[in-house]
Amino acid sequence: MDPRIRDHAETIVEHSAGVEASDDVIVYLPSNAEDLGVALHELLGQKGANPLFLTYSERAERAFLRNSDEFETPDHELALYENADVTIIARSGPNPSEKADVDPETTAAYNRAHDPVKKARLDTTWCLTQHPSSGYAQLAGMSTEEYEEFVYDAVSLDWDAQRERQSNLVDILNEGSEVRIRAGKETDVTMSIEGNTAANDYGEANLPGGEVFTAPVKDSVEGTVHFDLPLYRQGREVQDARVTFENGRVTAFSAGRNEDVLTGVFETDEAARYLGELGIGMNDAIDRFTSNMLFDEKMGETVHMAVGSAYPQCVGEGNEVNDSAEHVDMILDMSEDSVIEVDGEVVQENGAFIFD
Amino acid sequence: MDPRIRDHAETIVEHSAGVEASDDVIVYLPSNAEDLGVALHELLGQKGANPLFLTYSERAERAFLRNSDEFETPDHELALYENADVTIIARSGPNPSEKADVDPETTAAYNRAHDPVKKARLDTTWCLTQHPSSGYAQLAGMSTEEYEEFVYDAVSLDWDAQRERQSNLVDILNEGSEVRIRAGKETDVTMSIEGNTAANDYGEANLPGGEVFTAPVKDSVEGTVHFDLPLYRQGREVQDARVTFENGRVTAFSAGRNEDVLTGVFETDEAARYLGELGIGMNDAIDRFTSNMLFDEKMGETVHMAVGSAYPQCVGEGNEVNDSAEHVDMILDMSEDSVIEVDGEVVQENGAFIFD
Numbered sequence: 001m002d003p004r005i006r007d008h009a010e011t012i013v014e015h016s017a018g019v020e021a022s023d024d025v026i027v028y029l030p031s032n033a034e035d036l037g038v039a040l041h042e043l044l045g046q047k048g049a050n051p052l053f054l055t056y057s058e059r060a061e062r063a064f065l066r067n068s069d070e071f072e073t074p075d076h077e078l079a080l081y082e083n084a085d086v087t088i089i090a091r092s093g094p095n096p097s098e099k100a101d102v103d104p105e106t107t108a109a110y111n112r113a114h115d116p117v118k119k120a121r122l123d124t125t126w127c128l129t130q131h132p133s134s135g136y137a138q139l140a141g142m143s144t145e146e147y148e149e150f151v152y153d154a155v156s157l158d159w160d161a162q163r164e165r166q167s168n169l170v171d172i173l174n175e176g177s178e179v180r181i182r183a184g185k186e187t188d189v190t191m192s193i194e195g196n197t198a199a200n201d202y203g204e205a206n207l208p209g210g211e212v213f214t215a216p217v218k219d220s221v222e223g224t225v226h227f228d229l230p231l232y233r234q235g236r237e238v239q240d241a242r243v244t245f246e247n248g249r250v251t252a253f254s255a256g257r258n259e260d261v262l263t264g265v266f267e268t269d270e271a272a273r274y275l276g277e278l279g280i281g282m283n284d285a286i287d288r289f290t291s292n293m294l295f296d297e298k299m300g301e302t303v304h305m306a307v308g309s310a311y312p313q314c315v316g317e318g319n320e321v322n323d324s325a326e327h328v329d330m331i332l333d334m335s336e337d338s339v340i341e342v343d344g345e346v347v348q349e350n351g352a353f354i355f356d
Numbered sequence: 357m358d359p360r361i362r363d364h365a366e367t368i369v370e371h372s373a374g375v376e377a378s379d380d381v382i383v384y385l386p387s388n389a390e391d392l393g394v395a396l397h398e399l400l401g402q403k404g405a406n407p408l409f410l411t412y413s414e415r416a417e418r419a420f421l422r423n424s425d426e427f428e429t430p431d432h433e434l435a436l437y438e439n440a441d442v443t444i445i446a447r448s449g450p451n452p453s454e455k456a457d458v459d460p461e462t463t464a465a466y467n468r469a470h471d472p473v474k475k476a477r478l479d480t481t482w483c484l485t486q487h488p489s490s491g492y493a494q495l496a497g498m499s500t501e502e503y504e505e506f507v508y509d510a511v512s513l514d515w516d517a518q519r520e521r522q523s524n525l526v527d528i529l530n531e532g533s534e535v536r537i538r539a540g541k542e543t544d545v546t547m548s549i550e551g552n553t554a555a556n557d558y559g560e561a562n563l564p565g566g567e568v569f570t571a572p573v574k575d576s577v578e579g580t581v582h583f584d585l586p587l588y589r590q591g592r593e594v595q596d597a598r599v600t601f602e603n604g605r606v607t608a609f610s611a612g613r614n615e616d617v618l619t620g621v622f623e624t625d626e627a628a629r630y631l632g633e634l635g636i637g638m639n640d641a642i643d644r645f646t647s648n649m650l651f652d653e654k655m656g657e658t659v660h661m662a663v664g665s666a667y668p669q670c671v672g673e674g675n676e677v678n679d680s681a682e683h684v685d686m687i688l689d690m691s692e693d694s695v696i697e698v699d700g701e702v703v704q705e706n707g708a709f710i711f712d
Contacts (some may be wrong), residue, residue, distance in 0.1 A: 024432040027416075031387035034413055041416040045423030050430035051409040058392055060383075060397040060409055067401030074406035076380040079435040 001035050002216040004152040008038065009039035012088055013047065015159055015356075016127040016207045021048035023085040026124070028054040030092040033131035040088060043102065052080070055123040056089065058098035065102045072112035077145070079122035091294065092131035096139050104234060128261070129155065131296055138291035153285040154295060162210060163202035166282055168355035169212045169347070173198035176342035179216075179278065181225075181303060183338035189223030189245065191216035191278065193318035201298070210283025210298040213313040216275045218322050219248035225305065228348040232291045233261050241330055249273050250307065271324035276310035280340070280348075293329055296338030301335040357391050360508040364485070365395035368382035368444055369403065371515055372483040377404035379441040384410040384481070385555065386448040387507035389487035396444060408436070414454035420459045429467035437476035448487035452495050458539065460590060485511065485563040486650055496646035509641040510564040510651060512685035515531045518566060522638055524711035525568045525703070529554035532698035535572075535634065537581075537659060545579030545601065547572035547634065551672035557654070566639025571670040572631045574678050575604035581661065583686040588647045589617050597686055599663075605629050608665065620665065628678035635659065635685070636704075638697070649685055657691040657707030679702035 011224050012018045025044055029037050037053055044051045081087070101134070111118075130136065130151055135168040137147035173179070173193060180190045203209035224244045231238040240256030253261050266273050285299035297304045308326030315321045334340070340348040346352055369375045381400055385393050393409055400407045430541070455463070466553075486492065486507055493503035529535075529549060536546045552571050559565035580600045587594040596612030606629040611618050622629050640656035653660045664682030671677045690696070696704040703710055 022428060025428050026432065029411070029594045031390050031411070034387050034411075034415060037413055037416045038419045041420040042423045045420040048424070048426065048429055050433070051416075051420060052430060052433045052436070053416055053460040055387070055390075055393065055411045056386070057393055057409055059390060060393045063394045064397040064401040064407060068404070070404065072378060072406055074408060076382065076436050076439040076441075077406070077408045079439040080408070080432050083435040085432075140610075300539050341506065351540055354694040 001039065004148070005035050006039045006042075008152065009036060009043055011155060011159075012127055012129060012207060013040065013043040015127070016204050017086050017088055019044065019049050019086055023047070024083060025049050025051045025086040025088065026054055026080070026084050027051050027229045028056050028087060028089045029131065030056045030058070030090070030181050031152075032094060032133055033090050036090060036131045047056065047326055049086075049192060053161040056093075058093050058095070062099045064100055065099070065106050065110060067105070068110075071110050072266045073116050077117050077230055078120060081117055081124065084124050086187045087121050087124045089126065089128050090131045091128070091132045091136070093135055094133055095135045097296065102254050102306070104245070116180055126204065127207055128294065129291070136290075136292060139292065142290070150290070154283060154298075155203070155209070157210065159203045159209070159284060159335075162282070163200060164211050165356070166202060168199045169196045169280060169282070169353065172214065172342050172347055173214055178343055179244040180341040181339075183334055184226060184228070185333055186224060186226040186242065189221065189225050191222070191276070192220035192274070193217065195319050197314050197316060199311065199314055206294060206298075208283055208286065208295060208298055210286065211279050211281050213279035213314065215310040215319075215322070216248070216278055218274050218320045220246040221248045221275050225332060227332050229289050229296070229302070229331040229333060230291070231328070231330050233265075233328065236261050236269065238262060242332075245275070247273070265326055266327050269324050271322050272328075274322050274328040275305050276308050276322045276324065276327060277304075277306035277314075277329070279306070289331075290347055292308045296331055297329050299331070301333065302331050303334050303340070304329045304331045306330070357395065360504070361391050362395045362398075364508065364511055365392060365399055367511060367515075368483055368485060368487045368563060369396065372485070372560050373444055375400065375403050376443055377403050379403070379405040380439060381405050381407045381444065382410055382436070382440050383407050383443045383638050384473045385413070385487065386412045386444060386446070388450060388489055389446050389448045390661045391434045392446060394546065405442075412449070414449050414451070415574070418455045421455070421466060423460050424462070424466075424606055427466050427467050430470050433473050434476055437473055437480065440480050442563055443477050443480045443482040445482065445484050446487045447484070447489055447492070447648075448489045450489055451491045459651040472502065475492070481559055483563055484561065486649065492646075492648060496644075497650065498646070506642040506646070510639060511559070511641065513559065513566065515565070516558045517547070518638070519556060521712070522556045522566075522568050523560060525636060525638070525709065526554045526556045528698055529570055529704055530567065537695075539688055539690055540582060540584070542580060542582040542598065543688060544679040545577065545581050547578070547631070548576035549634070552674050553670050553672060555667065555670055562650060562654075564639055564642065564651060564654055565643065567635045567637050567647070569633055569635035569667070571575060571666040571675075571678070572604070572634055574630050574676045577604045577631050581688060583656070583688050584587050585645050585652070585687040585689060586647070587617075587686050588594055589621075589684065592617050594618060599686075604631070621684050623680055624682045625680050627678050628664045628682040628684075630663065631661050632664050632680065633660075633670075633685070634660035634684060635662070645687075652687055653685050655687070657689065658687050659690055659696070660685045660687045662686070677683070
């Protein structure tokens with residue numbers, strides 16, 4: 001077995017999920033990630049934990065969804081998660097487009113029926129990670145071997161050092177009131193973060209981690225952003241999204257390609273027209289866009305903003321938690337001709353933080 | 357996908373497990389059986405059932421067992437089975453010897469801790485079947501393609517016709533009192549079945565099915581049996597087991613190879629020295645020994661006897677249910693120079709039943 005798989009498993013068990021003796025653990029992997037499953041089971045045995053191994057088969061999910069017309073909340077799956085302590089999930093699979101021919105309304109109906117299961121899963125200590133596969137390498141436009149290096153570099157940062165480094169930015173945001181982001185000729189946006197709290201993501205619920213994120217004060221966002229990195233949504237790529245905010249609300253938008261995808265997002269509900277998240281990518285091992293948000297949003301020298309729902313833990317008392325059925329992250333490159341300011345002080349310029 | 361896989365899935369869902377709308381179903385397959393998983397999920401979607409897909413990974417089980425020193429009953433796995441209606445399990449996997457280097461005492465400790473899970477699983481409607489693999493083909497000494505044909509032939513009998521045919525033997529056994537089995541120069545054994553009930557296995561809990569089985573009256577077995585087909589146990593092959601019964605008890609035994617395996621069985625507990633089952637194989641699509649008891653015990657023109665525990669549903673009121681930690685099936689060939697008699701009447705001679 002590739003020794004990097006055992007290292008990855010150790011990071012998941014020790015750092016991300018912090019598994020302890022007697023924990024009832026769900027290991028939820030695609031069949032092509034069996035090596036990772038084996039490595040996890042070695043460690044879970046050593047810990048004295050109790051693993052149950054679930055298959056994450058997008059082929060089987062597609063087969064089920066295309067042959068179903070209504071859905072129920074499964075009692076057995078709900079009971080499983082309600083009695084679990086830890087959930088470890090890896091994305092992988094030979095073809096990330098496996099569910100491209102499933103009707104989005106069917107998926108939405110399935111998700112509604114499974115919402116209690118999802119909530120019970122989120123109530124466990126969970127870690128979402130990636131196992132390399134040829135399909136995800138292809139999605140990234142990389143060879144399989146290069147993609148393996150990319151994934152293992154991204155998940156094996158020195159997470160304690162990363163937490164320390166990121167805490168500099170957390171402190172700045174928690175002490176600050178207003179963020180201004182300028183990039184290129186088109187992007188200039190300001191927002192208040194007064195009273196809200198920045199979160200330090202150092203590889204726990206997401207592996208790789210490597211971002212600092214917070215919530216803007218809902219009505220405070222003003223200006224225009226050119227999201228110059230693509231957005232993948234339901235198998236379609238939105239390029240060059242341009243969005244204008246007034247009093248927090250999206251009042252104008254366009255895209256160089258697949259603009260109707262954006263229209264669909266903004267028409268979902270009124271809250272989808274407001275920013276729920278400002279995130280700043282700080283994982284410098286993620287040095288390129290791979291069409292996989294688990295990595296893309298943590299990329300060094302980028303900023304992402306999500307329209308739609310905010311993370312409640314980021315929203316201070318008295319501020320509104322934006323609550324939408326959507327949470328759509330969009331990314332802009334900050335490596336050149338760019339600056340992040342907090343209360344008028346430069347925090348990052350052309351991708352370089354003042355504290356590094 | 358091989359169309360035989362969809363046929364197999366249909367037999368499982370429609371005939372063996374009888375899945376109905378709203379059933380909470382566990383699909384428990386090795387990763388190399390994903391095609392069967394896909395076919396099952398198509399049908400489970402059409403049925404309106406709720407599937408959960410578990411991985412049956414002997415590599416992960418080995419990794420866990422070799423790294424563990426004590427075991428608990430996992431709450432989450434127990435809750436899963438307690439809330440499930442149907443369990444579909446397939447054996448497959450690239451290497452049936454995958455757990456050959458796990459200490460049998462470790463496996464026994466794991467099995468003790470998981471006994472409540474096993475009992476909850478047996479309380480669901482369950483079906484154990486086989487998905488072909490190169491490893492099981494190798495175990496059978498067959499090419500992979502020939503083994504595929506063998507498996508799909510064995511699981512796709514006309515099960516209604518098979519039930520009818522087998523009911524002839526069920527009736528004879530239920531009306532009879534004494535069974536005598538003679539084969540070759542060495543085998544001549546008699547046993548009472550007075551008051552006990554014969555079961556008709558036509559592919560429900562086991563797929564393939566194809567046997568009629570009952571329990572002998574515990575103290576009634578008299579004579580000697582030469583089990584001329586091999587017994588595989590914990591990776592070792594016992595050849596030419598010869599066993600003598602007096603007043604039901606094994607009073608002498610020998611084997612041409614690996615006799616100490618038999619010694620271990622008979623020393624487990626006192627009840628392991630008594631017969632728990634007499635089974636008569638009637639699946640004529642199973643025309644050869646493949647070192648896989650799921651098939652071997654149903655082979656046409658064979659009889660098997662199991663020392664150890666009896667099936668309670670076969671034991672009539674007033675007769676003792678033999679209760680042992682063992683249930684070890686051993687098989688003899690009945691195709692030549694052999695006869696089964698019930699109350700002195702010939703029922704089968706040289707493999708041919710009187711009712712066929």
